[in-house]
Amino acid sequence: MTDPETPEIPGTEATGPDAAETAAAAPALPDRLSTDPSSPYYDEDLLTRGVGIKFKGAEKTNVEEYCVSEGWIRVSAGTARDRKGRPLTLKLQGPVEPYLRSAE
Secondary structure (H helix, E strand, C coil), X not given: CCCCCCCCCCCCCCCCHHHHHHHHHCCCCCCEEECCCCCCCECHHHHHHCXXXXXXXXXXXXXXXXXXXXXXXXXXXXXXXCCCCCEEEEEEECCEEEEECCCC
C-alpha cells in the first residue's frame, strides 16, 4: 500500500529478504563480455564461473564475445586464425540471452 501524498518512483519498490538472497546468489551479467584477455570487456572471474549464451533460442558454445543491448554475438569461424594467431570471427545479429551455468 502506498501513501497517496508520496509519488511513486519506478525502481524503488520495497524488496524483502528473499529478493536480497536471490540477487546475491545470481549476480547480474554484464551487457557485454569477451573471452579475449586483451579486450576491455574481459572478466576472468565471471568466465571461470561459467557463462552460457542462448542465441535465437539455441545454445551456442563457440561464442567469443556478446552484446545484449546491441543484439549480436561473435562466433569463431572454424579453426581459421588471423595473422596474430587470434580466431577469425563472424558477427551474428539476433536476440542474445546470457546466463550463468549451474555448478554440476
